Amino acid sequence: MYKNYWGGVWYDGGAGSVDVENPATGQIIGRQALASIEDVDAAIKAARQAVNDRVWSGMRPADRGRMVRKLGEYFTLNRMEIAAELATESGKPLFEALIEVDGTARYFEYYGCQSDNFQGDSIPLGDAYIDFTELEPLGISAQIIPWNYPLEMVGRSVGAALAVGCVTVIKSPELDPLSSRHFALAAEYAELPVGVMNLICGEGAVAGAALAGHGDVDQVVFTGSVATGRSVAIAAAQNLVPCVLELGGKSAAIVRKDADMDLLVESVRWGIFFNAGQVCSALSRVIIHQDRLEEFSQRIAQLVSSIEVADASVVAEECLMMGAMVSTVQRDRAAGLVQQALEDGAVLLAQGSAPSQGAFYPPTVLQVTPESDIAQMEVFGPVLCVIPYEDDQQALAIANGTDYGLVSGVFSQDINACLLLARRLRAGQVFINEWFAGGVETPFGGVKQSGYGREKGREALLNYVATKNIAVRLRS
Ligand code: NAD
Numbered sequence: 001m002y003k004n005y006w007g008g009v010w011y012d013g014g015a016g017s018v019d020v021e022n023p024a025t026g027q028i029i030g031r032q033a034l035a036s037i038e039d040v041d042a043a044i045k046a047a048r049q050a051v052n053d054r055v056w057s058g059m060r061p062a063d064r065g066r067m068v069r070k071l072g073e074y075f076t077l078n079r080m081e082i083a084a085e086l087a088t089e090s091g092k093p094l095f096e097a098l099i100e101v102d103g104t105a106r107y108f109e110y111y112g113c114q115s116d117n118f119q120g121d122s123i124p125l126g127d128a129y130i131d132f133t134e135l136e137p138l139g140i141s142a143q144i145i146p147w148n149y150p151l152e153m154v155g156r157s158v159g160a161a162l163a164v165g166c167v168t169v170i171k172s173p174e175l176d177p178l179s180s181r182h183f184a185l186a187a188e189y190a191e192l193p194v195g196v197m198n199l200i201c202g203e204g205a206v207a208g209a210a211l212a213g214h215g216d217v218d219q220v221v222f223t224g225s226v227a228t229g230r231s232v233a234i235a236a237a238q239n240l241v242p243c244v245l246e247l248g249g250k251s252a253a254i255v256r257k258d259a260d261m262d263l264l265v266e267s268v269r270w271g272i273f274f275n276a277g278q279v280c281s282a283l284s285r286v287i288i289h290q291d292r293l294e295e296f297s298q299r300i301a302q303l304v305s306s307i308e309v310a311d312a313s314v315v316a317e318e319c320l321m322m323g324a325m326v327s328t329v330q331r332d333r334a335a336g337l338v339q340q341a342l343e344d345g346a347v348l349l350a351q352g353s354a355p356s357q358g359a360f361y362p363p364t365v366l367q368v369t370p371e372s373d374i375a376q377m378e379v380f381g382p383v384l385c386v387i388p389y390e391d392d393q394q395a396l397a398i399a400n401g402t403d404y405g406l407v408s409g410v411f412s413q414d415i416n417a418c419l420l421l422a423r424r425l426r427a428g429q430v431f432i433n434e435w436f437a438g439g440v441e442t443p444f445g446g447v448k449q450s451g452y453g454r455e456k457g458r459e460a461l462l463n464y465v466a467t468k469n470i471a472v473r474l475r476s
Pocket of ligand 1: 144145146147148149171172173174202203204205207208209210212223224225226228229231232245246247248249279280281378380406
């Protein structure tokens with residue numbers, strides 16, 4: 001049984017347990033204890049104790065940062081074991097799981113390096129005063145994590161929270177929670193004070209809702225769907241605590257007439273077929289100049305036919321393989337949306353093949369109209385929508401014409417045109433000539449229904465602190 005962990009102790013769950021399945025084979029690979037509402041309360045009490053002890057927040061930042069970096073070191077030292085476990089529970093190819101584990105380690109490395117490099121200001125008020133600000137950790141950060149990147153999402157936000165002196169209660173996703181136990185093991189490896197990193201798994205509607213709405217949580221970070229994000233935001237608002245929401249997307253690349261086709265196809269390979277398309281910032285719409293549509297259709301058909309869809313949980317070398325989706329429920333949802341789109345008039349430009357057993361879905365490319373349901377909804381699968389356009393203004397209107405605004409892209413050799421479009425794209429991040437350009441260092445987050453707040457980069461550190469101003473009247 002895989003357990004919950006708080007206050008430095010492993011616990012069974014008061015809400016029973018769940019079988020975790022390998023989505024590629026249907027085989028049960030482990031049983032995860034589920035936290036009850038009382039367990040959530042106990043985990044928060046352990047976290048509160050750690051806040052009150054002030055060991056973590058009061059530590060010299062250089063020492064705290066070193067410990068955060070050690071969390072990353074744990075993931076690096078055990079990367080193969082962790083990645084193998086992650087691949088088996090999520091359906092990802094091993095090489096993608098390794099990228100995720102390395103990414104997790106990198107977040108802890110990056111944020112560990114920020115601890116002693118994050119400071120308040122001195123504010124001049126004339127001879128009669130000394131005035132300065134301190135950036136105080138908020139206290140308990142509740143972290144609700146989705147199944148598509150169960151490790152990397154934790155590294156991303158918990159790394160920043162810990163770096164500035166917050167303590168965390170993490171709720172892992174119930175579909176693939178097993179590898180998350182490594183956060184507790186990493187906390188022990190790095191010798192974090194007891195109660196600084198607490199980990200529970202539980203049903204979203206039970207443990208997730210209890211965590212988001214708990215009156216003793218100081219801040220909530222949620223990554224997941226729009227519907228759940230809305231309920232988390234309401235719960236946080238009831239307690240008047242700040243909240244960061246990283247929600248879904250229907251992100252578009254505008255491909256101008258002069259675009260480099262090789263760069264575009266390479267970006268599509270990673271942009272929509274990485275993690276079987278289960279990426280919030282996936283390149284799910286290509287808005288392409290009509291003069292390049294035919295060429296792109298041919299190239300994309302070649303790409304799709306060269307992608308092998310199979311259980312790749314032991315394939316460590318990067319290659320043109322795509323694994324299973326996380327569950328048959330998610331696979332059936334994607335298949336249903338594609339079927340409906342075809343009935344509504346979408347044109348199938350290309351579709352690969354996939355095994356019939358297991359949660360596999362083939363890479364699929366549809367030509368659609370901008371207003372169609374499939375062009376508006378997040379499929380969260382390996383499904384690319386292609387929409388031709390005539391001029392930049394029309395492309396921009398199509399790109400901005402969904403409820404989402406997570407990321408966007410422009411492909412063109414005219415950097416001036418790219419930058420003008422980038423300014424007018426309603427998204428938190430714009431990639432030019434490479435999808436997923438950027439890194440741990442670059443702020444990430446959405447506008448509109450893609451959420452609010454920013455993760456990644458130094459900006460994310462501000463999510464976890466309150467500025468305190470201290471003004472001193474001097475006697476002359
Ligand atoms: P989800 O909203 O169903 O679940 C996310 C997490 O919330 C899970 O841990 C779940 O148990 C929990 N949860 C469910 N109901 C809850 C409730 N009522 N209160 C509190 N917590 C609850 O999302 P998912 O299906 O796991 O993930 C897929 C979605 O996440 C997609 O829409 C995707 O775009 C989005 N996502 C966004 C980002 C980003 O950074 N913007 C990253 C990854 C995933």
